[in-house]
Amino acid sequence: MSITKTNSRVRLTDFSCVHLKKESHKHLGRHEVVTGGSDGIGRAYAEELSKLGMSVIIISRNQEKLDRAARKIELTTGREVKVIAADFTKDDIYGHIQENIEGLEIGILVNNVGILPSQIPCKLLETSDLEERIHDVINCNVKAMVKMCRTVLPGMQQRGRGVILNVSSGIAKIPCPIYTLYAASKVFVERFSQGLQAEYKSRGIIIQTVAPFGVSTAMTGHQKPDMVTFTPEEFVRNSLKYLKAGDQTYGSVTHTILGGIVQSIPTWVLQSEAFQHHFREYVKERVGS
Template sequence: MDLMELFFITLGFAVIVCYGVRLLLFSKMLFPKIWFPLPKYFFTSMGAWAGCISPSPRPTEVVTGASEGIGRAYALALAEQGMNVVIMSRTKAALEDVAKEIVATTGQRVKVIVTDLMEDVFSEIEDQLCGLNIGILVNNVGMLPSVIPSKFLECAELDQTITKVINCNVKSMAKMCKIILPGMENRGKGVIVNISSGIASIPFPLYTLYAASKVFVERFSQGLQAEYRDKGIIIQTVAPFGVSTRMADYQKTNTVTLSPEDFVKSSLQYLRAGDKTHGSVCHIFLGWLLQSIPAKILYAECVLHGLQDYVKKRAQKTSVSVSSASSEQGRNG
């Protein structure tokens, strides 16, 4: 056997081993309950309270909120695990409705904090959280510059939009970690879940500002996890793709687009799966697929225009459906 033949045999064996390891790691994601089991009292062992932190929508912005969508689903899911819950948003009525629902269905205590995380309110939030043994923090913050994807310079009120996106997606998340993390470090335990986005897996045209801000969420979380892993603290990025929320125009649920409740239930099973997860099997596959598509194809003008047209049509369809439902309610009323 000559040297060249030996080289190719070794190379082929290395490739087989590499893909075998990848396949094994992916197979683990198919069975999170087996590979990443959580003790029965895992959540309550972290502390008495869970904080679901996120601003709610303003008329001109698309923002996730603790009063609806993924934030509401996390609050309910953690309450069902026996935790008291702190929920934050700027919409008092909606928060109170969620609080009543949590109390009625789980019997857990709920603390409502009406605040706007887009403003400099963090010292006030810290005062209101003082004395609470917060074992889990969910930073569910996310603002899209526009429902319809568009190029960076085409964003309306671009200077204001840049400031708002950074304050919402970046600053508020880092500030909340700064408030909550010291208590977790002192107790030697805790969980922080920072919600990113699946589209932050690659540079994503038409969502450039949003995707870049979510990359910060991932890198910040991964850095914190490396710093505080030895302190017994789990810090994880959750990067979903399609979830039927306001941000996604309440798309119909299917195999890819999950309801907030189903997504949160699935994502909590991956808490011990590493510093980043897409939260569900189908979204993990989508993440792999997105990273496998050649950039020349993904960034082609025809593909980008197709994406814009698809989202526009979907938004129009959603608007028509809402208008029809409102008219029907008016006639019935």
């Protein structure tokens, strides 16, 4: 099930899913790359995709967490895991990444790495260390995705196959004050992905945006899973059922329905001071701050 918007009205539509299975993934390539792969959604993608028999490359900034995640994935799946320590808030990391994946047949790229300006949403000028946070969010949420696509696309184009999953957010679908910088960065993810898919779909490459709402990760304060908040493993297993060339997905039926509800809220409500206050208090309560 996917969600589309026509004449400002939201409707749910069914589509045929393209499943990644052991017998069908092999033509994509021998390796998968996951950014932000040491924890949360990234690690869940790395583990789930490695079960298909691919060798995993996880990239994140913390060497200790990378090594721990690699050991866990190797023990769980029996597949080789390569780690690359790189801080995506920095500007000078891509030569290092390129050197470490040079010559590898990358079949799947998951652009998952991302950060919030602050865990508790606030107005832009209330953000601590604002200049630094602007730099970090743009580098991590925007530049990293573009540069990683630039790195792996030539090989995918040459082979005429590949999958790129770009992780966005459900809040990219609406004007989202007090998450303004983060939401805007995720809008870029969606528009870039749509354009790139149009450019390379004919070359046999699938580029899809995955836009979750609640997932229990460090970014969200490890919120307690419930009917609308998934564990990373649950979310990834669900989202891979909705792989479709050039499309966008919320990754689950629950989040698709939630997306429809959120998009039906009048803009004036979303932009009101009252909404901003209540939303902030809701997030504070959910993350236990």
